[in-house]
Amino acid sequence: MSPVTVAPEVTPALLIDSSPLLKAIVQQIRANDAYGTYRNWADELLLKPYIVSKTDKKDIPLEEEIDPLTKSRILSYYRAIAYCIEQETGSLAQVVVDLNHEGFGWALVFAGRLLLVSKTLRDAQRFGFKSLDKMKAEGEKLIQKGIELAEKYPEVREL
Amino acid sequence: MSPVTVAPEVTPALLIDSSPLLKAIVQQIRANDAYGTYRNWADELLLKPYIVSKTDKKDIPLEEEIDPLTKSRILSYYRAIAYCIEQETGSLAQVVVDLNHEGFGWALVFAGRLLLVSKTLRDAQRFGFKSLDKMKAEGEKLIQKGIELAEKYPEVREL
Numbered sequence: 001m002s003p004v005t006v007a008p009e010v011t012p013a014l015l016i017d018s019s020p021l022l023k024a025i026v027q028q029i030r031a032n033d034a035y036g037t038y039r040n041w042a043d044e045l046l047l048k049p050y051i052v053s054k055t056d057k058k059d060i061p062l063e064e065e066i067d068p069l070t071k072s073r074i075l076s077y078y079r080a081i082a083y084c085i086e087q088e089t090g091s092l093a094q095v096v097v098d099l100n101h102e103g104f105g106w107a108l109v110f111a112g113r114l115l116l117v118s119k120t121l122r123d124a125q126r127f128g129f130k131s132l133d134k135m136k137a138e139g140e141k142l143i144q145k146g147i148e149l150a151e152k153y154p155e156v157r158e159l
Numbered sequence: 160m161s162p163v164t165v166a167p168e169v170t171p172a173l174l175i176d177s178s179p180l181l182k183a184i185v186q187q188i189r190a191n192d193a194y195g196t197y198r199n200w201a202d203e204l205l206l207k208p209y210i211v212s213k214t215d216k217k218d219i220p221l222e223e224e225i226d227p228l229t230k231s232r233i234l235s236y237y238r239a240i241a242y243c244i245e246q247e248t249g250s251l252a253q254v255v256v257d258l259n260h261e262g263f264g265w266a267l268v269f270a271g272r273l274l275l276v277s278k279t280l281r282d283a284q285r286f287g288f289k290s291l292d293k294m295k296a297e298g299e300k301l302i303q304k305g306i307e308l309a310e311k312y313p314e315v316r317e318l
Contacts, residue, residue, distance in 0.1 A: 114315065
């Protein structure tokens, strides 16, 4: 019998260390931590509130105003995406997250006159991902698309 | 002596009637008038709060949260601009006004991936113009620029 090869388990910590996006989100959270509340927290603990299961989501009421912490999580997520696109393209990117009282709105990342990310948000009160892997994959898709647009329309992003 | 020709006075009502932008702003205000409060108001009365003199501005404190009425005036203004650009280009335009607690933020009008209007707002609590003429002139400049961009980058605005 040939020996069974067991793939080394990818721990959250390893996943974060290998992902520029996840690291950038952690960096955003730490940058906003004016009182040092999270100073001694592990990165994976900081990202934990981004993981929201289907049942968790159902428990978050949509009738209420969006929680300021959720809003700030959304901002950190899109700022991290903007940062990752900047690293590739060299163009400064701005982030605007606009949500109404019903948790509906836009997340925009733009450079010059070019929208690198343009995403409608719905039920933002329930913002979150099934897993860290999912969060990484979805974010990377947005980054990839943003970089492609920036490369395709350099003139517009320099306006 | 040759007779003196007196130019007919341009009343606010005449100015509004001759300006697609001012008419569009009035339309926005009436569209948001769910309770019919303004039903019998003249157009020029509806636009009056947009006219804020230098001394008026000084009286509006910047330490306080932006007045919801001011916020809605800013939205109506940029929605009217978006509407006027749409009329020329045929592309649907979205409007996002994002303001933080200090009255600082962005007013954005976009179609597809193209930002037709991209304006930073400061001291938004004091949003207003010296006169109807000024409001018309400034708005028309934004519209003109937006139309130019839309015509120059049709591919980006159709994305």
